[in-house]
Amino acid sequence: MDIIGIGYLGLETARMDEWRTYGPEVLGWQIGESPQNDRDSLYFRIDDRRHRFAFHPGKSDRLAYVGWEARGKLEFQAAVQRLRDAGIEVTQGDAELRGVRDVVRFRDPVGYQHELFYSQKWMPRSFIPGRPHGGFTAGARGLGHVVLITPEFPPELEHFLTVVMGFHYYGAGAGKGKTAFYRSKLNNSTSHDIAYGHGPNKMGIQHIGLFVNSLRDVGETYDIVKQRNLPMMMTLGQHTQDPHVSFYHFSPGGFAFEIITELEPWHEDGFELNPEKLSTWGHEQVGPILGPSVRAPEEVLDPQGLEILARWRRPA
Template identity: 75%
Template sequence: MDIIGIGYLGFETTKVDEWRDYGPQVMGFQVGQSPASDPDSLYFRTDDRRHRFAFHPGKIDRLAYIGWEAKGKIEFEAAIARFQEHGVEITMGDAALCEQRGVKGVFRFRDPVGYQHEMFHGQKWMPRSFTPGRPHGGFVAGVRGLGHLVVITPQWPPELQDFFVKLMGFHYYGPGAGKGQTAFYRSKLNSYTSHDIAYGYGPGKMGVQHVGLFVKSLRDVGETYDIVKQRGIPMMMTLGQHSQDPHASFYHFSPGGFALETITELEPWHDDGFELNPEKLSTWGHEVVGPILGPSVRTPEELLEPELLAKYKQG
């Protein structure tokens, strides 16, 4: 499948007002205009797209959906046919959902773990329209998607790898350098970074572990780092550089309980051509100063709807 990367993420939250301050003042997001059909939700922009994040009022803080961007209409239609050929249940989005997402077409499906995904094409945008919520050099998105996502899986279904590699056409990048069972995947059209999505095994647990966002300079990383410290926001890891990526980053906890990794490229990433097996997570820094799994990671009973939970328990 010709997928660019993650185009947008949607969350349910009990903390809309906290996000409304945190998004622009800490991260530098622009508050976007909410669709007429969804006035109570909060939409954030990180570039010229209509939005990259949506926070919908809910009874719990959790990931609601992951939106994958197909390259265009033809690629989108080919993806529909491929899912249908492989017997994967999909639900086509109606005009109301397309309007809410700001796209020309969208369909929904679930992965073998139970996470809700969407695939879309033709998201609205306007050139040179992004205005950060505070002085900020800007985010790197566009042809690479908004960034990356790491989620926890309570089980390790054997069909997970086939779902991403054989069905969706993703590249398996390896398990990374972290402890435990993990899997990193990047989309077919992603030649800019090591992964779009990763799954980490946490027995009996699920939820978002962190979201990674790229910014344009080390100064943007440093200024965000200072704001986080000045506000006393808990961190997961200090500033450092991972062994598998030539990037500098740090992790702090968002109002949603998951970590945000603010990243800048020290040099362009390139495909190594082989599966890496780093001996340690980072070449310098990244001191662990908080929990690796924040309060966004909970039990399936807390995060899944009853019908989906029953299906999960059946296998």
């Protein structure tokens, strides 16, 4: 599939007021205009796209959907056909609500909701950060990456990601446990768009990675997080497999944001890396790796997702 990367993310939250403050004041996001038929939701912009994050009212904080961007109409149509040929149930989404030309919805083999779209609305030079900020590196590379926890890691999940979606398998990195990183076919800028980590009887977002335009943007966000005494996961540091500097802190939703800047452009290594350490320097772990956003599947998935997951779950 000719997929650029993650175009947008949808989340449910019971903390709308906290996100309304945290998004602009801590991360530097712009509050966008909510669609006429979705006024109760909160939409955020990080660049000239209509939105990159949508927060919908819910009883708890959880992932609602991952929106993948196809390069264009023909690539979108070919991708939809590929999903159907693979026996995956595809339903029509609400293009007006998402601000796109067309969108469909489908599930991965462990029950997470995904969407595929093309041609999202945008206006050049329209992004105004919520606080002084140098901007986010998104555009043609997607908004960043997301790491999800799954209670089961069946072969069908890797088949779905690499064969059906056509993603590149990047490797397991230096993380503990069973983890796998993947990037979309058209992504030549970063090591991964999505990763799945194995957590028995656990599901949810572990963290979201956002790229900012400069080291100053990382440092100023780091200072704001410390000034507000927001819980931290890892201090400033540099991963072994990426020439980037980042830190991790927890959001109102209980998952972490990794704020990242590139020290130099990422490049493919040509082979699967097996780092001996997670980071070359820094990244001291000062908080839990799994925040309160990672919970039992029954608290994270809706009934349809749980039905899909049930075929893989094993008795304790």
